[in-house]
Amino acid sequence: MFEALKEKVETNTRISDAEALALFESNDLLAIGELAAVANRRKNGDKVYFNVNRHINYTNLCVNRCTFCAFSKEDGEPGAYTLALEQVAAKVREASAAGATEIHIVGGLHPELPFAFYLDMLRTIRDVDPRLHIKAFTAVEIDYFARISGLPVGEVIAELQGAGLGSMPGGGAEILVRRVRERICPEKISGERWLEVTETAHRAGLKSNATMLFGHLESYADRVEHMRLIRELQDRTGGFQAFIPLAFQPDNTRVPGARGVGGVDALKTLAIARLYLDNFRHVKAYWVMLGLKIAQTALCFGVNDLDGTVVEEKIGHDAGADSPQAMSREGIERLIREAGRTPVERDTLYNELK
Numbered sequence: 001m002f003e004a005l006k007e008k009v010e011t012n013t014r015i016s017d018a019e020a021l022a023l024f025e026s027n028d029l030l031a032i033g034e035l036a037a038v039a040n041r042r043k044n045g046d047k048v049y050f051n052v053n054r055h056i057n058y059t060n061l062c063v064n065r066c067t068f069c070a071f072s073k074e075d076g077e078p079g080a081y082t083l084a085l086e087q088v089a090a091k092v093r094e095a096s097a098a099g100a101t102e103i104h105i106v107g108g109l110h111p112e113l114p115f116a117f118y119l120d121m122l123r124t125i126r127d128v129d130p131r132l133h134i135k136a137f138t139a140v141e142i143d144y145f146a147r148i149s150g151l152p153v154g155e156v157i158a159e160l161q162g163a164g165l166g167s168m169p170g171g172g173a174e175i176l177v178r179r180v181r182e183r184i185c186p187e188k189i190s191g192e193r194w195l196e197v198t199e200t201a202h203r204a205g206l207k208s209n210a211t212m213l214f215g216h217l218e219s220y221a222d223r224v225e226h227m228r229l230i231r232e233l234q235d236r237t238g239g240f241q242a243f244i245p246l247a248f249q250p251d252n253t254r255v256p257g258a259r260g261v262g263g264v265d266a267l268k269t270l271a272i273a274r275l276y277l278d279n280f281r282h283v284k285a286y287w288v289m290l291g292l293k294i295a296q297t298a299l300c301f302g303v304n305d306l307d308g309t310v311v312e313e314k315i316g317h318d319a320g321a322d323s324p325q326a327m328s329r330e331g332i333e334r335l336i337r338e339a340g341r342t343p344v345e346r347d348t349l350y351n352e353l354k
Helices: 002-010 017-025 029-044 085-097 115-128 139-149 153-163 178-184 191-203 220-237 263-276 292-298 329-338
Strands: 047-051 053-057 102-106 133-136 207-214 240-247 305-308 342-345
Touching (some): 002 029, 017 220, 017 263, 029 263, 047 329, 115 133, 115 139, 115 153, 139 153, 139 191, 153 191, 191 207, 191 220, 207 220, 207 263, 220 240, 220 263, 263 292, 292 329, 305 329, 329 342
Parallel strands (some): 047 305, 047 342, 102 133, 207 240
C-alpha cells in the first residue's frame, strides 16, 4: 500500500476514501508520517507559518448545550459572562500594542443580543485599529444571526463584511456526518447547513478555515467522510485556507464513552489530512488543544502551520486543555526551529510578513 501511495504523492495524484481509511487502520505511524512530510515539502518546503493574534471569546452564553462543549453556560449560571463593547475594545488595544495582526472572535449563541450588537462589535474593533484583520464568527454563528435578524445568510454576510469582517474561522464543523452529529450536538445546525453557509461565505469572497473535532464518538470512516465533504467543497470554491483537526478535550463535557485523543492518534490524523486533502495548502496543528510537544512533533508529520500567539483562549481550556494560555512570537519561533523548520510570520491571509 505504501509504495502505491508514495507514487501518488510524487505524481500529485489524489488518494481515495478507501486508501485514507486504510491509513487510519494502519499501525505504521512513521510510514504515514514520512509520506505526509513528502507531500508537505512539495507544497511548503521547510516553512512553518504562525501569526501574532488575539482570541476574544465575547460570550459563553449559548442557546445550544452541546454535550461535547464545556464552554457554554446558561444565563445566571456561575461563570456565565458577556463582554461589553468597551471590554472588547480594551482587549483589542492590548493586542494592537503587542503587535497583533489578527483578532479572532468566536462565542456562544447568545439568547438576547440583537444582530446589531455583532455589527457594532466589528465596528468597535475597526475603530480601535483599522489595520487589524478581523477573523470572526463560525458558520453556526452566522446561521444564528440570520435566524435572529430574519435576513438571508448572504445579506448577513454582506452586512458583516461592511462592518469589518475580513475572514471566518472554521469552527462548528465538529463531525459533519449526521449520525455522529446527532449524538454530540443535536441542537447545532446540520453538517449540510454548515457546508451551505460556508459555501455562501466563500462565494461572497470570504476565506475561511475548516476544522474537524476528533477523538470522541466518531469512527475512522466518519473522519474520512468529514474530510471528503470538506475536500469537495474546496474543489468547488477554493475558499478554505487551512484544515485544522481539533483534538477533543473530554474534561467537563457530557459525551458518554468519549475517549479523548492520544499522541499517536493526533499525529496520524494530521498526517492523513495532509495526504487526503490535496487541495489544501495548509494543515494546522492547533497547539492549544494538542499541547506544545505534540504540535512540535507534528511538524515532521505534514503540518506547516502552528496557529499563533492566541492569548486568553477559553473554549479548549474550559474542557481541560493543559497548554499555556498564550505563546510569545519568540516562543513559537523557537519551537519551530527546534523541529528543524523555518519559522515564517504571516498575516491571516498567508501573506509572509518576515
